[in-house]
Each structure stands twice: as C-alpha cells, then as structure tokens.
Amino acid sequence: MTSDVAKIDGDTPTMRLLALLEVIAEKDQFFTLQGLVEETGLPKPTLHRMLQQLEAAGMLQRDGDSRHYGTGMRLRRLAETLLMNNTVHGARHGVLSRLVEEIGESCNITALSGNEVLYLDRVETSAPLRFYLHPGSRVPVHASASGKLFLAQMPPAQRKRLLAHVTLERFTPNTRADVDALEHEIERVRRDGYAFDDEELLPGLLCIAVLVPGSKGRSNLGIAVQAPTMRLTPERAREFLPALQRAAEAIAAIDAEAAPGNSASA
Structure with a gap:
C-alpha cells in the first residue's frame, strides 16, 4: 500500500493530478x-474531487452507468499527438542505437533535473553482462559522469x-564525497x-560522457557509455570519445533543426 500511495504523491495539487493520471494510464x-x-x-x-477535476478537463469520462471511469477523448488525443509528433525523440533514439552498434556497449542520453541526473533515453548492449538502468532513472549529480559535466558548466x-543543498553520499570508496575533491575533479x-564515473556510483561500473553541444554555449544534454569494468577500462573508454562526440554532434543537429523558428522544421 505504501508504494501505491507514493505514486500519487506530489508537492502541488497539479503534480498530484499528474501522478494520478500516471496510475490511471496503466489500466x-x-x-x-x-x-x-x-x-x-x-x-x-480527495479522490472524488480529483476525478471530478480530470473529468471536467476532458482527461477522463464516465461510462454509461456513471460509476465506472475511462480515459477521456482529450487524454487520448494528447497521447496520439505525442506519438505522431515526437520525431525528435525518435531521431535521438536512432543516433543512440547506432552508437551502441558501433561501440558495443550500453549508451544513454541524460539531462540535469534539479540536483539529479535524469536518464532521458537508453539503449542496452546485447552483451550478457550489463547494468540495467531504464529511461526515467535518476542518479546523484556528484557520482555521475554526466553530472560532473553539468556542474563544470556552471559559474x-x-x-x-x-x-550546498545536496548530500554528497559516498556510494563506493571512489565516490568524491566532499566538495574539495569534487571541485578538483570538476576542474x-x-x-x-x-x-x-569510475566506479563512483556502483562497484564494477565505468562510464564516460560528453556534452551535446548547446546552441547558446551551455548544454543540458549529455551522452554517455556505460559498461562493466571487466570489459571497459578508462584507457579503452577514451577510445570511444570520437564516436561519442560524433553522436553528440548528430543530436545537436537534430535539436537545432527542431528548434522554433527554424525554417527546416516547418
């Protein structure tokens, strides 16, 4: 029961409504x-009031007996429109898939979300030994290769x-769990x-990451390779940098083409 309640937790009424929609979308x-x-x-x-709000917004509708609810036309249209128009995600995923084919290890696209690193997309290697981290996963900024890149951009x-508002938790002996050590690494x-990320989050996991170039200098996208240390050493990981940078440039080009005001995206 506790985990179900957590599903519809949130800091604001709007966030709780969105969380409730996530529960409903699974049905x-x-x-x-x-x-x-x-x-x-x-x-x-509380739930009756939330359902009324969603019904009034067209996100839900009642069945003929007025007791049962189902997804509303507005919510279905939203889902269909997202699937039809989300070509940016599909194009990025294609770049990620080709990168995995080229280097043979799992790769992911990340973004900074608050004080954590969010996995936007991930493609797994076919190798039998791997670490499973799905899109939507969040990892601490100080123990992530992408997180260090995002930190290094900041003034x-x-x-x-x-x-100042992040607990620099020590996950392994390699984690930089104090500010001075982290600042030295950021330099x-x-x-x-x-x-x-040299076994700083999980023992036996090595990651190397680069930023996707941003149109205005700073970037909130990273692309990374992850693999078990028995297959990937720091020296071997550096050999992947040209492929990583090509993939980062390809994603930057996709995002630039899709940017508002770009005639090519019209």
Missing part, C-alpha cells in the same frame, strides 16, 4: 472510485548554491571536455 479497463481508493489508500473525498556561485572535467 487497460474501466475503473471505479472505490477501486482507486483501495489501490492508492487516499481518502475517498562557481551557481554550483556552490546547488551543492579536470572542464579542461578535458569529458568526464568519468
């Missing part, structure tokens, strides 16, 4: 108010402000233009 049949109460543990009046005052990242 392949009509549902009732009482069924949601039992599934989520939320008070019946010192901005980075200091962010790290190296800024100089070299790439970053490692």
Whole structure:
C-alpha cells in the first residue's frame, strides 16, 4: 500500500493530478472510485474531487452507468499527438542505437533535473553482462559522469548554491564525497571536455560522457557509455570519445533543426 500511495504523491495539487493520471494510464479497463481508493489508500473525498477535476478537463469520462471511469477523448488525443509528433525523440533514439552498434556497449542520453541526473533515453548492449538502468532513472549529480559535466558548466556561485543543498553520499570508496575533491575533479572535467564515473556510483561500473553541444554555449544534454569494468577500462573508454562526440554532434543537429523558428522544421 505504501508504494501505491507514493505514486500519487506530489508537492502541488497539479503534480498530484499528474501522478494520478500516471496510475490511471496503466489500466487497460474501466475503473471505479472505490477501486482507486483501495489501490492508492487516499481518502475517498480527495479522490472524488480529483476525478471530478480530470473529468471536467476532458482527461477522463464516465461510462454509461456513471460509476465506472475511462480515459477521456482529450487524454487520448494528447497521447496520439505525442506519438505522431515526437520525431525528435525518435531521431535521438536512432543516433543512440547506432552508437551502441558501433561501440558495443550500453549508451544513454541524460539531462540535469534539479540536483539529479535524469536518464532521458537508453539503449542496452546485447552483451550478457550489463547494468540495467531504464529511461526515467535518476542518479546523484556528484557520482555521475554526466553530472560532473553539468556542474563544470556552471559559474562557481551557481554550483556552490546547488551543492550546498545536496548530500554528497559516498556510494563506493571512489565516490568524491566532499566538495574539495569534487571541485578538483570538476576542474579536470572542464579542461578535458569529458568526464568519468569510475566506479563512483556502483562497484564494477565505468562510464564516460560528453556534452551535446548547446546552441547558446551551455548544454543540458549529455551522452554517455556505460559498461562493466571487466570489459571497459578508462584507457579503452577514451577510445570511444570520437564516436561519442560524433553522436553528440548528430543530436545537436537534430535539436537545432527542431528548434522554433527554424525554417527546416516547418
């Protein structure tokens, strides 16, 4: 029950409504108010009010008996439109897939989200030994190769402000769990233009990452390779940098073409 309640947790009413929609989107049949109460543990009046709001917005609709709910036309159209128009994600995924084919290891696209690194997309290697990290996963900024790249872009005052509210947890003996050690590493990242996670988050996992070039200098996209240390050493990982940088440039070109005001995207 606790995990279900957490599904519809949120800091604002809007976030709680979105979380409830995520629960509803997993259903392949009509549902009732009482069924949601039992599934989520939320008070019946609270859920009734939330369902009313979603119904009024066209996101849900009632079945003929008025007791059962299903997805509304507006929500279905939103999902269909997203699938039809989300060519940027599909194009990026194609670049990622080709990169995995070229180097033979798992690759992912990341972004900075608050004080964490968010996995936007990931393609797994076919090798039998691998670490499973799915899109939507979040990892700490200080123990991530992409996270160090995002930190290295920031002015010192901005980075200091962010790290002041982050617990630099030590996940392995290699984790840089104090600010001075992390700042020293960030200097190296800024100089070299790439970053490692050398068993800093998970024992036995090595990662190398570069930034996707941004149109205005700074970037909030990274692309990375991850593999077990028994297959990938830092020296071997550096050999992947040209392929990583080509993929990063390809993603930057996709994003530039899709940017508002670009005639090519019209």
